[in-house]
Amino acid sequence: MSRSPALVIRNLRVRTVSVPLRLPLETSGGTIGMAPLVLVDLDTEEGVTGCAYLFCYTPLILRPMASLLVELGEVIQGAEAAPRSLEAVLQRRFRLLGNKGLTAMALAGIDMAAWDALAKASDLSLVRLLGGEPGPVKAYNSCGLGLIGPDRAAEEAVQLLEPGFRAIKVRLGYPDLRTDLSVVRAVRAAVGDDIVLMADYNQMLSVPEAIERIQALADEGLYWIEEPTNAEDYAGHARIREKAGVAIQMGENWWGTREMAKCVAAGASDLVMPDAMKIGGVSGWQRAAAIAGAAGLPVSSHLFPELSVHLLAVTPAAHWLEYADWAEPVLETPVRIEDGHAQCPDLPGAGIVWNEEAVERYLVQ
Structure with missing residues (x-):
């Protein structure tokens, strides 16, 4: 450094x-x-x-x-x-x-x-200060694709791929399993088999419901499923993971690395995705990356793509960057996407300049 x-x-x-x-x-x-x-x-x-x-x-x-x-x-x-x-x-x-x-x-x-x-x-640039080199980080588009039904979800999925993404995320948690299945199948039919498709339940299911729904989704080609039940229920997530047949993703709701360490120790998740703000900023992310590395878990990011692209570039087990354009309107230089990858800027700092x-x-x- x-x-x-x-x-x-x-x-x-x-x-x-x-x-x-x-x-x-x-x-x-x-x-x-x-x-x-x-x-x-x-x-x-x-x-x-x-x-x-x-x-x-x-x-x-x-x-x-x-x-x-x-x-x-x-x-x-x-x-x-x-x-x-x-x-x-x-x-x-x-x-x-x-x-x-x-x-x-x-x-x-x-x-x-x-x-x-x-x-x-x-x-x-922040990545160089942290001892790394700027480079592309594979990213998925996490904008939109909420609980909008099969037809609208299919249309929106195609729209989300237009900037060059090869991966997108759909939110699930409809009133019944049938609709969850219909949405996933409609999106898959619209984007094709080559697109990586993640799903997020936003903690809305009980453990038995999560097991039932995820087992039904196991053959639908989902890359991972995020937080199917309460984020603090590590034992429940471990039970879901045992029977899922799909990778379980957690991390966006860890308040600091002590919570992360407890979750990892419980075997609650196949993958990890810390949130730069909730995990403790850049300093907290470095500790989180060390925990993930010791456990052999791939590390993705949650929100804050401008900062996360630097952090993932110095994370040995870097996996996916979650792209959300929510702050872009107040930024001079938003994250640039090329060929499905976020480009890490090689300019002084983290690249956050206010418009x-x-x-x-x-x-x-």
């Missing part, structure tokens, strides 16, 4: 935006039509600014998240922008409260922004 110059934190600037999705996502938990984002700018005395964003899932927590980050900005003002040191200081602050939810998200945002600042100060005109348009006061 390259040696980075010392940077001193001057302040933390925080803005909230609500960005309309090009393809609203209808899941068993509700429809996502807007992306509520918190934009984080970590300014340093040396004139370098590190950038990151947090996906808040619901606009209800935009203000609480922004307020928490503003308070934390005062805590770290004057400190060195050294991610591991910052993490240690902030973790101590929340030891009694615990590090999940808003707290974990805020700390991850600071971590990601600090790593971005260090890479920029070193005039290196200020768009930020102003979608700003939430």
Whole structure:
């Protein structure tokens, strides 16, 4: 890893935006039509600014998240922008409260922004700062394809392949198994046998229901099935996995690597897909990659494609990047897709640069 110059934190600037999705996502938990984002700018005395964003899932927590980050900005003002040191200081602050939810998200945002600042100060892309080289990472399109029925799902699936993807993900969890089967078969008929097709139940099934449905889907050519039951039920997922006949994918709801380690130890998943924000930012991802490597588990990403393309490029067991364009409207340089691969940019930092005109348009006061 390259040696980075010392940077001193001057302040933390925080803005909230609500960005309309090009393809609203209808899941068993509700429809996502807007992306509520918190934009984080970590300014340093040396004139370098590190950038990151947090996906808040619901606009209800935009203000609480922004307020928490503003308070934390005062805590770290004057400190060195050294991610591991910052993490240690902030973790101590929340030891009694615990590090999940808003707290974990805020700390991850600071971590990601600090790593971005260090890479920029070193005039290196994040992947090079972490000791790797930029290169293509295979990606699947995870935009849209929610619970919209067989006909619309088939049409949308073809649309999602147009940018050059060779893999897409469909959400399942219809009121009955018959509809799940109809949707998968309609999508497969529309895209052909050469396209990789993943599926996600978004935790909506009981363990017995999951076993029944996944066994029925076992011959439909699905590459993996995500979180068929409650994400915290590792024993339940292990039971499902034993009888599935399809690879089980978990990880997007792990709050830190301790939860990941428990899940892996329980044998709950064939594959892993940490979320850069929930796992602990860049620093947390590095620990997660080590756990996955020791267990021999392929590592995919969840959301945050701009950052994840760098992280996967330095992950030995890198598998798939989940592409979602939810933040693209407020970015100057979105992730570029070529031949089904996300291209890792070789520019200083993680490549997150705000489109200020768009930020102003979608700003939430």
